[in-house]
Structure formats: structure tokens, C-alpha cells
Amino acid sequence: MTELTLGQAQRLTAPAPFALLCVRKADGSDNLMAVSWWTYLSNHPPMLGVCLSKKGLSGSLIERGGVFTLSVVGEQLQDAALQCGRCSGREHDKAREFGIPLEKASAVEASLVSDSRAAFECRLADQIEAGDHVFYLAEILACRGDAEIKQLFAFDGYARLGTV
Numbered sequence: 825m826t827e828l829t830l831g832q833a834q835r836l837t838a839p840a841p842f843a844l845l846c847v848r849k850a851d852g853s854d855n856l857m858a859v860s861w862w863t864y865l866s867n868h869p870p871m872l873g874v875c876l877s878k879k880g881l882s883g884s885l886i887e888r889g890g891v892f893t894l895s896v897v898g899e900q901l902q903d904a905a906l907q908c909g910r911c912s913g914r915e916h917d918k919a920r921e922f923g924i925p926l927e928k929a930s931a932v933e934a935s936l937v938s939d940s941r942a943a944f945e946c947r948l949a950d951q952i953e954a955g956d957h958v959f960y961l962a963e964i965l966a967c968r969g970d971a972e973i974k975q976l977f978a979f980d981g982y983a984r985l986g987t988v
């Protein structure tokens with residue numbers, strides 16, 4: 825083995841499961857963010873975690889509203905979902921601009937991405953500072969999905985999405 829930078833290690837350990845995180849903005853619209861640093865945390869109670877850069881908008885919106893959704897989107901959104909990781913909701917209405925269909929969630933205010941393989945409705949339980957990121961731990965309040973949808977994964981860090 826040879827010494828690796830963290831970036832090289834992240835590229836080597838791809839693919840990473842990919843999702844779109846949705847959180848409500850102050851104006852009532854939904855903001856979508858590309859996320860590959862997410863993980864299941866607990867079965868009882870059901871919990872997952874997302875690790876978000878301090879630079880983006882979504883983390884501050886989660887801290888304000890206390891809820892978000894995480895949708896493991898399908899291959900039909902390959903191009904649009906990547907765009908959600910290339911710009912901020914501070915300047916963009918990503919769902920409208922990239923044509924991403926949303927539907928109402930059952931337990932939280934933020935919307936779900938329609939036609940996802942799995943979509944989770946989450947309530948913030950705790951948060952931990954992790955260097956330049958914040959790790960948000962959340963309880964899963966509801967979950968729905970469709971086994972016929974082929975899920976997307978992130979390859980080469982944040983560079984591209986694809987199926988396996």
C-alpha cells in the first residue's frame with residue numbers, strides 16, 4: 825500500500841450511497857442538497873445521520889426548523905440531482921430550476937422527492953461539530969419507498985453519479 829490523501833481515499837472507497845436532503849426555507853419553499861455523507865445510526869429508535877459542511881445553507885435551515893427529509897433518488901434524476909450539489913439554495917430554487925418532482929411528507933414540513941427508492945422523514949435529535957462539517961443525528965419518523973427504482977451512488981468524491 826502507499827500513503828493516500830483523504831481525497832484519494834474518498835475516491836477509492838466509492839461508490840457512496842447518494843441522497844437528496846430537503847429542508848424548508850423561510851419563504852416556505854423547499855431546498856434540495858446533494859448528500860453522500862449519510863448513514864443509518866440506530867434501529868430502535870430508528871435513526872440516521874447526515875454530515876453537512878458549515879458553508880452550505882441546509883445545515884442552518886435544519887437547525888432553525890428541526891426537521892428534514894432524505895430521499896434516496898432514482899437514476900431518472902442523475903443529472904438534476906448532481907446539479908443540487910453544485911449550487912446553493914441561497915441563490916437557487918433547485919427543485920423548480922432542475923425539474924425535480926416533490927410530494928408532501930406525512931410527518932414533517934419538508935417535501936419528499938417523488939419516485940425515490942427510499943425516502944425518510946427526519947426530526948433532529950442532536951448535532952456534533954466535526955471540523956468543517958456538522959454531524960446531524962435525527963430520528964426517522966416515517967419512511968416510504970419503491971423497490972422498482974434503481975438508486976444512485978456517488979463516484980469520484982462529489983464528481984459524478986451512477987448506478988451499480
Ligand SMILES: Cc1cc2nc3c(=O)[nH]c(=O)nc-3n(C[C@H](O)[C@H](O)[C@H](O)COP(=O)(O)O)c2cc1C
Binds near residue numbers: 880908
Ligand atoms: C455527489 C455529491 C455529494 C455531496 N455530498 C455532500 C455531503 O454529504 N455533505 C456536504 O456537506 N456536501 C455535500 N455535497 C455538496 C453540497 O451538496 C453542496 O455544497 C450544495 O451546494 C449545498 O447546498 P445548500 O447551500 O443549498 O445547502 C455533495 C455534492 C455532490 C455533487
